[in-house]
Each structure stands twice: as structure tokens, then as C-alpha cells.
Amino acid sequence: MAPVSAGPVYLDHNATTPVDPRVTEAMLPYLTTHFGNPSSAHPYADRPCRALATARAQVAALVGAHPPEIVFTASGSEANLLALRGALLASGARAPHVITQVTEHPAVLETCRALERLHGVRVTTLPVDGDGLVDPATLRTALRAVPDVTLVSVMAANNETGALQPIAELAALAREYGALTALVEGCRPRSSGRGKPGTVPRVLPFGPPRVGDEDGLGFAVLLHDGVLPGQVRRFDAMAKVVSEFSDAHTLNHDPAGYHWVSWAFRGGRCFMLSGRRYRIAFTPAQAEFAEQIGGICRSVWNTGLEQRREYRRRGAFIGYAEQCRQLADAKRDFGWLSDAPSHVLQQTLKDLDQAVTTHGAWKVRWRSHRRWSPSFRFPDAKQIVVQRIGRRWGRVKLPKLGWVRFRWSRPLGGVVRSATITRDGRNWFVSFLVKDGKTTPETHPGPAVGIDRGVVVAATTSDGTFYDRPFITGGERQRYRRLQHQPARTRKGSHRRRRVVAKLGALMRRVRSRRADFNAQLAATVTARYGTIVLEDLTTRNMTTSAKGTIERPGSGVAQKSGLNRAILDKGWYGLELAVNNAARHTGSKVIKVPAAYTSQTCSACRVVDAASRESQARFVCTSCGHVEHADANAAKNIKAAGQAVSGRGDLAIRRSVKRQPPRPRARQHAAPAARGIPVL
Structure with a gap:
């Protein structure tokens, strides 16, 4: 038997691992040379800003999300806090309810206790069996006992015992009862058919200490039907880590048999999305049905906007998730809502949510029947099939519209991500959002x-x-x-x-x-x-x-x-x-x-x-x-x-007038050195 080396042996890699040398190599340029703040408006921010965008796109591709749904945090615990707090407080429920487990991570348990104490959130803690697992029957009983559960938080793999929860069954139960699922700590099953990133949880916080990356960094994923759409916080730290690490994600093994996801990359680039617009040749029946879908989307937009304004008048809040739930209930009372595809109506509410988030409920405009042209989007690429049927014609299969012919005026040149139908005058058009595989060059050599x-x-x-x-x-x-x-x-x-x-x-x-x-x-x-x-x-x-001007104060000229x-x-x-x-x-x-x-x-x-x-x-x-x-x-x-130009104040003359002069230097408080021949600055 080989002798044991002197000194302690580190056996706690499931809690924190040493920093991978490749991570250190990728971080070094952003700690020494490219150290600018990505949110600034000077050239030092250009490279970190590009790295931040690349990092967000790479992480989104890894977990099966969109870049705007990636939120960078300072740690895995902060990612847990952001996911739980955002899901519960943005749900619109008066008394949100969260279900968790007794062996949950302390970052989640303490957050639940704080939300219960400060915001009146109701918390249910489920027991575990002798193997440290949550029984799906126990979760079903809890979901039945408490209506309108907002969130179910489960620790996928316990970092102390290695217990692997039945995530697929628990997530299916949560979706059955309309609750969000939070998978605490970033992990995924092996590629043996047990799932792929982003398919089970809808709020996904990640922490790096167990994957060989820099401590004190993390991120959270807010997927399509998650919370806080469009509200992405920009943290500078991730830009210095993720931009140029590895050609593919790095995976470390833990004793329990799971792959811990490392979100460090090298040489990765952010792929662009481009638009392709084609003129549609609707049949009379399809044109009439498209007008009907546009009218339904307009009605959903106006109703959702008025609902948000009414909530604001009462000092309350209603978000996208709650409006989607109410839309599903409204379909039982108003059958004409079911004529339009469900995800088209949900996309309308998501667009409304983004507009209200950006401009406020009172500045977003109503969609008038006379002034607004019908427009609606099919966001699910899996339900869109595009075929070329001739030199000048192609066709696309859309939900409930069927096969629609359009003029093939230019090649698609990529993979279709979504399709938007619009009417301009008497003509209808389809606009495809295409991932063409092109990347933005780092620099342009021109003047x-x-x-x-x-x-x-x-x-x-x-x-x-x-x-x-x-x-x-x-x-x-x-x-x-x-x-x-x-x-x-x-x-x-x-x-x-x-x-x-x-x-x-x-x-x-x-x-x-x-x-x-x-x-x-x-x-x-x-x-x-x-x-x-x-x-x-x-x-x-x-x-x-x-x-x-106005009647009281008419304008001039x-x-x-x-x-x-x-x-x-x-x-x-x-x-x-x-x-x-x-x-x-x-x-x-x-x-x-x-x-x-x-x-x-x-x-x-x-x-x-x-x-x-x-x-x-x-x-x-x-x-x-x-x-x-x-x-x-x-x-x-x-x-x-x-x-x-660089202004006299030491920064780029972008945010100020070129006439601005540098401030006068302040006189030193102690003028005694001037008597010895040292000039006062």
C-alpha cells in the first residue's frame, strides 16, 4: 500500500473545488488589461461589454434558454435568492405560497423564512424519507391541500449526502397544479435520456464553487414561462470569466453520478439573429382567419393593459404569469378566445409585459381597430415548418393556419426561431427570425x-x-x-x-x-x-x-x-x-x-x-x-x-458638450510648502 502523504487530505470537493487553470487563464486578461466597466461609454468598456454579451449567449445556449433570460449574480446563493424572491413577489398573488423540503440548501431555507417574515409568503416544508428523497405522493398531497401554489423549490442533488431527487416526477406534479419549479444548484442528468438542460426546471439558479470555477460568481436562468421577463440585471464579474474559456462546457463528476455544469468557455462567439420578410399569398379563408386571430390578439392586449392599469390604481401589481393563468380561465367563459393559438395569445401578453416594464402602464398605447394593423407572432420554432416548393415559391406550416404559400424572394440562410404575421394595407407578410450562424467581428480595421x-x-x-x-x-x-x-x-x-x-x-x-x-x-x-x-x-x-400649443397658451410659428x-x-x-x-x-x-x-x-x-x-x-x-x-x-x-476626443475632465466627450472645460485644480489646504519654493498646485 502506498504511504499516505503528510498533511490533511481534501475531501470536500462537493462544496468547493480549486479554480481550474483554464478559468484563471481566461480571467487574467479581464483582470489586468480589459478591466473596464461594461456599462460605461468609453472604449475601455467595449471589450468587456462584448464579452458580457458573449457570456450571456453561451450560457443561454448551454441551458436551452434565450440570452435575455440569463441573470448574472455574485454567487450561487444570490442566484437562489433572485430566483425565489423574483418568482414569489412577481407572481401577483396576494399571499404567495412556496413548497420546499427539509433538507433544502440553507440559501433557500433562509430566503423562505425571510419572505415569510417580511412579505407574508406562506411556506410548506416537506419531509424526506430514509434515503433523503421527497416522495412525489407527499408533494401531490401538499399541492392539493393548498390551492394556488406559486413555487416548488427542490434541491436536485444534495451536496452533503448526494441524494438525487426525482426531479422529473416532482416537476410534472408542479406543472399539473400550475406552480413554477425551482431546481436549486446547477446540475443536469447524464446524456442517457434522462433529460437535457432547461427541460425540467423553469427557474434555474447556478453556483460555480463545485465546478472548478472562480468562487463568488453565479447566474440564474429565467425561462420562457418563468418570472421577471425582460428585467435582466447586468453584473460585470461574469464578463471577465466566461468570454474565452473553452470550446464546450466543462463537466466535473460528483460521486452521485451527476454532471455539474461549468459555464466557462473559450473562443466562444455570440451568434446573431436576423430577420427575413416574405409576402404571403393567403387564400380567402386564411386571410379571414388571420384577421380573426389579429382581432383576438388586439382584444387580449387591450384587456391586459386595462387590467394592469386598474391594478396600478389600487396600488397592486399583476404580472405576466398571473395574466396567463387568468387567460386560460377566460377561455372557458369566452369560447372565441380558443380560436387563436394559445402560444400566440401568451406571446401577446409577454409583449405587453415587456412594453409595460419599459415604458410604464400609462404610456403604453391601446390598439385601435381602425389604426392598428393585425400582427401576431408564433414563438415556438418546433411548430413552424418551412419548405421550398419552387423557384419563386415556398410554404410554411403554422398552427391552425395550416400550409401558407409565400414568395421566395430570398434564401432563409439559417434556422427559423419564430414567425410573425403582419398586414400592411391589403398585403400580408411573414417575418422569420433566423439564426444564420454569423458572428459579430471583434473589431473593424476601418477609420x-x-x-x-x-x-x-x-x-x-x-x-x-x-x-x-x-x-x-x-x-x-x-x-x-x-x-x-x-x-x-x-x-x-x-x-x-x-x-x-x-x-x-x-x-x-x-x-x-x-x-x-x-x-x-x-x-x-x-x-x-x-x-x-x-x-x-x-x-x-x-x-x-x-x-x-393649447387654447390657453397657443404656440407660435x-x-x-x-x-x-x-x-x-x-x-x-x-x-x-x-x-x-x-x-x-x-x-x-x-x-x-x-x-x-x-x-x-x-x-x-x-x-x-x-x-x-x-x-x-x-x-x-x-x-x-x-x-x-x-x-x-x-x-x-x-x-x-x-x-x-477626450475631454479635459479625463473621459470621452460623448455624454457632455465639447465646450466643457476641465475644472480648475483645487488649492492645497496647507500652503506652507509654497514658502520653500514648492509651487502650490
């Missing part, structure tokens, strides 16, 4: 450029190139004006009025298509040529508001402001910004937005600011140095300089 958006010339670059084209012809403009006068001679609701409105819409659709094509081509040109693109930070919606608004909207300023950001994903170009203040009044040669230097819309003559240049080209140069 920097500033772009000035104008009302006469659509876009002018800092190197003196002008981009513009007319979006409406003279004849179309005259015809549009004639059509605008006709509704005044028609009766509201009449067929004649509808025909006139349809003609107006068809004419403007051609204008919108030309504008979108121009923006897409310009964005592709500048992103292919330049590595850094600097734009003005313009809020187009605020800039194009009416100046008419209303006609002039109306003409300016039309010119801004005609050039498509915001559409160009969206197109540039979208095209930059494919080239690796960096898009920077700078304040627009004084860019048109500053001389690009001597940096003197004077409104008198702008002699006209197109002519700039500096009153200080006499520099003469086209006004738009001069402004584009100032925009580029603002994006590249």
Missing part, C-alpha cells in the same frame, strides 16, 4: 467617420460625401395632395372613404419602401468602409412634436414648425440610425452617439462657437478664422471630433 443628418441632404459624412435621393416623385406628390382633399367630401365609414384611404396608404407605402431601401444601402456602405461611426444623439419623436417636422420625418433620421446599428453587427463597426449641441455652430478648423458663422443652410463661414465649408460637412467633422 472613423462622423455623419450629419439634415433636412435638405439626408446624410453627409465628415470626408465630404453627400448621400440623398428623392423618396417621392413630383407626380406622386401632386396625386397625394389631390387624394388628401377627397376625404372631406366623403362620409365617415363609407366605402368610398375607405377606397380613398387605401389609395393614400398604397402611395405612402411606396415612399416608405424607398426610404427604407436608401437607409439600408447607406448603412451597408458606411459600416463596410468605417470602423467607428459617430452620430448625433437625436430624439426624433421629441423634435417632431407639434408647436400649436406653427406652420414653420410643421414644415420642419415633415422634412425631418421625410428624411428618415431614426430609420437611418436603426439601419446603421443593425448593419454594424455584421461588420464589427462601433456606433457612438454624441450630443448635438453646437455641432452646426462650431468651426471644425479653430473650434470657435458662433451662431453667426452659419450664414445659410448650406454655407458655413467662420467669423474667427474665415474657414469656409459646406455647413453639413463642417457639422459632420465636429461630430466625428466629439466622438474621438
